Amino acid sequence: MAEVPYARPYKPYPWPWGHPSFLTVAVDERRREAKYWLDADLGEDGDDENSEYCPSESSSTSSGSSGSDSSTGDSDWDTIDDELAYLRTDAESGWRAMSPTPSLKKLEEEDELARQIEQLITAEQDAAAAYNPEEVISLIIQFYELLVTMGHYPEGSIRYPPHTDPPVNEELAAQLGYPEAAISLMRRLPxxxxxxxxxxxxxxxxxxxxxxxTHERDLEEGRHPYPYDDYPDIDPWLLPVVLPGRDGWNIxxxxxxxxxxxxxxxGWLREDSVExxxxxxxxDSQFDEAGKTQYRRAPLVRAAxxxxxxxxxxxxxKRLPIIDADRSEPYREGHSPSYSKWALNLEREEQETLxxxxxxxxxxDEWRRAEFIKKWQVKKRDIDARSRAAWEKDYKERFPD
Incomplete structure (x- = not known):
């Protein structure tokens, strides 16, 4: 058994089945220093006790200045104080005093999106150049074999190529619109x-x-992996690895x-991704129609x-086989069944036991599969029995005779 790779940071569900955008966009948030030349030149508001300024007699309120002139002077100083306070606040916050106009902001957003799309196209070209179908097939085989080794699938569950009983109906596949690259993969997949x-x-x-x-029904459904008749066939160069129910997954x-x-x-995909x-x-009026081709907006991940x-x-x-697929994440926070607390406790016990x-x-490294299967069957029966008893007790309390 190969060694477990180095530990990686925890990633919440839906990883490893779902991934974020193909691109990791570096956002450069540059803020100016909170204190800079403005404070040094302008000083603090209010009276300065160390000031050497002394008012002259002509500057007193009993001078020949009119009341209106005095009022105007006070107003000017108030305005200056307000401006200084505004400038100082702006300097401390680090943001520009004037925000871009809506039209300028829109142009900046359009330029940024164009740059990201260009990066995405380059990343797609790099992925296509590095794509090796044999490598992908080998990894899929390794994944299925891993699940057999871990006890999720019974031994002998994998059907390896070449497939002869039954074979892939290549004539039907071509009639359905699959290109040769997809048909070639069908023949070689496990x-x-x-x-x-x-x-x-x-x-x-x-x-x-x-x-x-190798089953004609899956060939047909692979071109139309939706439970809705009014959805169009997907792009022919896309080959579904799984076939979802109404609330399943598309891969x-x-x-x-x-x-x-x-x-x-x-649920809908993230609308802030470049894809x-x-x-x-x-x-809003277009959401239903856009949903019919939402796979084109899905995040991209290199197949390997x-x-x-x-x-x-x-x-x-970090993900567990064998138990219910909805509970395969042992470290998931905040997940709880909608029905009762006893169910949550038993689910966690099942995960921890496994x-x-x-x-x-x-x-x-020293895996003993037969021993594991035997012990798990005993523990699973005990957990299921207690789960059934707890459910019956809860039901009687909710719906007494």
Whole structure:
């Protein structure tokens, strides 16, 4: 068993399935020093006790100045004091005294977006140049084998290429619009046995199953991975790795750029990413229509990096196999079931028990899979029995006879 890579900072869900924007935009926030030449030259407001100034007799209020002149002088000094206070506040805050006009600000934002789009295009070109389909296939095989090793899939669950029983129906794939690059991948990808792939118990993503292009139904659904009939087929060079239910996940391999577009069907994508903004703003009246092609606005991730992160996440136990896919994140904060506190306690106990058991059974360097499976079955039965008893008690309290 390979060693676990070096520890990385904690990343909250949906990592490793979902990632942020392809670009990491460096924001340069330069602020001027809080104190600078303005204070040195202007001094502090108010009287200066060390001042050598002495008013002359002609400057007294009993001089020949009229009342109106005196009032005007006081007003001028008040204005100057106000201006000095404003300038000093501006200097201390570090911001410009005058904000850009709305039109100027819009031009600056447009220039910044154009720069980010140019960076994104360059990053896409670099990803396409580095794309190696064989490397991606190898990583997907490693990921499936890892899940078998960890006990999530039964031994013998993986179907390796070449696929002959059944084979990929390449004629149908071409008729459906798949390009040769996508069909070539279909032939060389690993798949799971149908029994395992259609079992809720073996889901690795909630309400989502792995695509199997040796089955004609998956070939057809791969061009239209939506539960809605009025959605158009996706771009033909995109090959879904998974097929979501109504509230599942989309993970699409772009066979032209060598990137993955991954996002949950349960919510909209971030509108501040450059991948989103490159396609223009979406008015409220256009959201339904834009949703039909939202995969084009999804964040991009290099395919090799994406599947390497999946392997790392599970091998390092930052994500847990075997248990319900909605509870695969053992360090998630703030997550709690909507139904009852007892359920949250049992979910955490299940996660902690699984983590402890992996370590007890030598994960990853001295791994004893058979011992782990046997012990987990015993502990799982106990947790399930207590969960059932707690549910029945809670139900009777909520709905007494």
């Amino acid at each position: 798949y799971l046995t149908r029994e395992v792939n259609t079992s809720d118990q073996h889901e690795i993503l909630p309400r989502t199953r792995l695509a199997d292009y 699409m391999l772009d066979t032209q750029l060598g990137v993955v577009r991954a996002y949950s069907t349960r 989103w903004r490159r396609h223009g703003d979406v008015l 990096h994406y599947f390497s992160e999946l392997i790392y996440a599970y091998r390092s136990l 983590l402890t058991l992996y370590r007890e059974c030598g994960w990853p």
